[in-house]
Amino acid sequence: AQSVSQHNHHVILSEAASLELGCNYSYGGTVNLFWYVQYPGQHLQLLLKYFSGDPLVKGIKGFEAEFIKSKFSFNLRKPSVQWSDTAEYFCAVREGNTGFQKLVFGTGTRLLVSP
Amino acid sequence: DAGVIQSPRHEVTEMGQEVTLRCKPISGHNSLFWYRQTMMRGLELLIYFNNNVPIDDSGMPEDRFSAKMPNASFSTLKIQPSEPRDSAVYFCASSYTLGSAYNEQFFGPGTRLTVL
Numbered sequence: 317a318q319s320v321s322q323h324n325h326h327v328i329l330s331e332a333a334s335l336e337l338g339c340n341y342s343y344g345g346t347v348n349l350f351w352y353v354q355y356p357g358q359h360l361q362l363l364l365k366y367f368s369g370d371p372l373v374k375g376i377k378g379f380e381a382e383f384i385k386s387k388f389s390f391n392l393r394k395p396s397v398q399w400s401d402t403a404e405y406f407c408a409v410r411e412g413n414t415g416f417q418k419l420v421f422g423t424g425t426r427l428l429v430s431p
Numbered sequence: 432d433a434g435v436i437q438s439p440r441h442e443v444t445e446m447g448q449e450v451t452l453r454c455k456p457i458s459g460h461n462s463l464f465w466y467r468q469t470m471m472r473g474l475e476l477l478i479y480f481n482n483n484v485p486i487d488d489s490g491m492p493e494d495r496f497s498a499k500m501p502n503a504s505f506s507t508l509k510i511q512p513s514e515p516r517d518s519a520v521y522f523c524a525s526s527y528t529l530g531s532a533y534n535e536q537f538f539g540p541g542t543r544l545t546v547l
Contacts, residue, residue, distance in 0.1 A: 348533055359435075360474075360522070360538040367533075406474060410533060417462055417528055418487055419536065423473030 318343040320409050322422035329397050329429050337392040337425050339381075339407030346412035349390040350419065351381055355403045363405070366390065367412070377401070399431045433457075435539035437523050443545045449511040452542045455504055456525030464524040464536060465498055465508050474522070480506065481528055513546045520544070 319342045329335060341347065351363040364375025371383040381392045390407060407422040436455040444450055456463045464479040478488040480500045491498070495514070500506040510517055520543050524536040 352538075359540045360524075362535050365535075416487070417464075417479060417481070417526065417533060417536075418476055419464075420476070421466075421474040 318409055318411070318420045320407055320420050320422035322405075322407055322425050324425045325423070327425055327427045329427070331399055331429055331431055332396050333429075335392070335394040335397045335401070335427070337405055337407075337427070339390045339392065339422060340388050341390070341407075341409040341420075342388065343409060343411060348410040348412045349381070349383060350408040350410070351375065351379070351390075351392050352406045352408060352421075353403045354406065354424075360406065363392070397427075397429050399429050401427060402429045403427060435523055435525050435537055437521075437539040437542050439542060440540060441543045441545075443547065444513055445547050446514055447512045448546075449509065450513045450517075450544060450546075452508040452521050452523075452544070454506045454508070454523030454539060456506070456523070457537055458504070460525035460527050460537075461503065462526045462528040462536075463500060463506050464526075465506070466522040466524065466538075468520040468522060468541070469518075477508070510544075513544075515546045518544055518546050 321340045323338050349366040352360045353363045354360045366373045366383045404424045404426050406424045408419040438453045462481045465477040468474045477490045478498045483500045498508045520541045522541045523539045526534045526536045
């Protein structure tokens with residue numbers, strides 16, 4: 317069965333610091349990869365996704381993620397965080413090239429950005 | 432578009448009571464997903480429907496949980512009887528699915544369930 321690991325459960329940064337959140341998955345076949353964000357009191361929103369092509373994916377709000385197939389990783393990055401980036405971030409994977417719509421999520425990383 | 436609508440937003444009940452959570456997907460979407468979010472296990476898929484038919488219910492924890500989708504605009508998740516360990520936030524999401532293509536799942540605001 318697929319699994320997704322997010323090793324950092326809590327991250328605290330100061331504004332303008334750089335961010336990298338780790339995500340590793342276990343599935344060996346073709347995958348679709350996602351990062352979702354959940355701001356305090358709000359529902360999950362899609363931040364970015366990778367299906368194929370350029371392994372460096374740009375998302376909204378200055379976020380990007382890099383798919384490294386050999387490492388089964390899809391880490392999220394942002395060069396300079398803002399206080400408004402305080403949220404919980406979820407990595408998710410879907411088996412690609414299938415009709416299955418199921419997403420498997422990691423347990424999430426809570427990011428706190430101090431002003 | 433109002434997005435995915437869930438009700439109630441908060442539910443507090445006592446152990447042994449029946450709980451029904453409701454979801455209205457985005458109009459035109461044909462796939463609907465129920466997720467549960469807990470501190471320990473994160474976000475888990477419970478069940479998903481495509482064209483009102485349950486496709487994968489392998490995440491439903493036990494027989495106390497049941498889900499229905501009587502039509503394209505409404506789904507329920509029922510817990511009977513409820514237990515304290517069912518306390519969690521339950522999210523509904525919907526998407527438009529055509530063949531094997533994947534389209535973004537849009538999430539509702541969630542229902543925070545507390546079972547005393």
